[in-house]
Amino acid sequence: MNARLTKYKILVIFLILVSLASCNKPTYPTGKIEESVLKLCKDEYKLDDVKIxxxxxxxxxxxxxxxxxxxxxxxxxxxxxxxENVALSIHRVITSTDMPLKFYILTARDTKTTGAEFILTGFVYDVIRVRLFDISRGEYFQRILRDFRFNPAMLGEQKVKELFNALNQNTSMAKNLKPIFYPIYAIGKKDSQKIEITDIESKELSDRESLLYVKTTEEYEASPGFEAYLTVFPPGFKNEYLILIDMSSFISPVKEVVSKYFYSNNEIRERNLKDTFEQYKDFGMIGIDGFPKKDMDLGWFLSQQLSRRIKSLFEEDKKLKNNFKATSSQGEIKDRMFQFKFNIMSNNNQTMDEKIIFSRIIKMTGTVLHLYAFEEYKSVEFINAALGEKKVYLSKEDLERFRKNEIKIDSLL
Structure with a gap:
């Protein structure tokens, strides 16, 4: 099946949906999506705590x-x-509406265990295609992103609050950290300091790290000889901190604290912490409120789907599973280039193993992108960490040629 035919099939599906919508009013029209999902959840499954x-x-x-x-x-x-019940309600609405939705993200979050969440991400057209029997259910399940994780931003906020509580309660945990929180512990009387958090912004730097921009109001009594500082830092003054939390270190997750104010060359200076915070990229997709931080795009969705397919390919195929071990796989798309970095090693160290690993992955990638008729990329790079960071780079055109067996794996290695 060539790319033109694939696009034609998608167009046919779209025209079918349009014709159905033109003959009948949509069951769940634009403007009533939120109301419709909530009503289905409540009426069908007695769920009244869903938010949209x-x-x-x-x-x-x-x-x-x-x-x-x-x-x-x-x-x-x-x-x-x-x-499952909420997902079924979502599917009923998104397949019977005239609103041009492309993605849905369902986040289930534990009310007892901080940060524990299960995230289900799906592409609306995949739901439609499986219902029209255009793709198999097995293929459909491979297209859904399922993530169980501990939200690093939520855990980071919890640790920050624990940290400031420890400072205010003057616990042993905070004793060595006090000098970092300038100037309140440098100029204030012992045990007179109280810090209140007024705002926290967070970013996920990785699946375990979070960066938090914290605003505070700080009270204290000046120590003898430091009364002059009251003109610059009156009780109740505003302060800011950048705090890096790494949850992989359970004993000491607070990795770094940077204060807005610092003393240098006999004068008090300020850092622009907000500007520094904004320079970091937020890799998180789900916010503290449980909703997506931004509108999803197909390139990102496919990068995540393909990275999971790479790992599952060597875990679910019996022959591949016996001969290879896949320990990790990550994917991203940046500047219209897909990059997939994985760790797949051979159990037998045969000469042909490198060819098998890359050929199976490249063929699968080309097939998936072809079936989605996705054109918004220019190249793909594959990196196997288990083979000394061995790289294989293909342009979009070469990937399609490889899919059609017009290029052999030997010419790429």
Whole structure:
């Protein structure tokens, strides 16, 4: 099937939907999406704690769940049923509306365990295609993104609040950290300091790290000899901090604290912490409120889907599973280039193994992008960390040629 035929099939599906919509009014019209999902959840499944937010072409759905995970960190069966019921409600609405939604993201968050969340991300046209039997259910399930994780931004906020509580309560944990919080502990009487958090902004730097921009109001009594500082820092003055939290370090997750004010060359100076904070990229997709931080795009969605398919390819195919071990796989798209970095090693160290690894991955990638008729990229790079960072680079045109067996793997290695 060539790219033109694939696009034709998608166009046919679209025309079918348009013709149906033109003959009948949509069951769930634009402007009533939120109301419709909420009503289905409440009427059909007795769920009245669901929240909805639409961001561009992305439908965000949030549900709090008591006891999302079991003690051995598996999805609780009752929670799984609740997630399934909400997902069914979403599917009913997005397949019977005239609103041009492209993605849905369902976030189920544990109300007991801070940061524990299960995220379901789907492409609306995949739901439509499986219902029209244009793709198999097995293929459909491979197209859904499922993530169970501990939200690093939420955990970071929790640790920041614990840190300031420790400072205010003068615990042993905070004793060595006090000098970092300038100037209140440098100029104030012992035990007179009180810091109140007024605002926190957070960014996810990785699946375990978060950067937090914290605003505070600070009270203190000046120590003898430091009364002059009261003109610059009157009780109740405003301060700011940048705090880096790394949850991979359970004993000491607070990795760095930077204060707005600092003393240098006999004068008090200021850092522009807000500007520094804005320079960091936020890799998180789900906010503290449980909703998407931004409208989803197909390039990002495919980068995540393909990275998971790469790993599952070597875990689910019996022959590949016996001969190879896949420990990780990550994907991203940047400047219209897909990059997939994985760690797949051979159990036998055969000469042909490198060819097998790359050829299977490249062929699968080309096939998936072809089936989505995705054209908004210019190249793809594959990197196997298990082979000394071995790289294979293909232009979009060469990837399509490889998919058609017009290029052999030997010419790429």
């Amino acid at each position: 937010k639409i961001l561009g072409s992305t439908l965000g759905v949030y549900i709090p769940v008591e006891g999302l995970v079991t003690p051995d960190l598996k999805l609780n069966e009752k929670a799984g049923k609740k997630i």
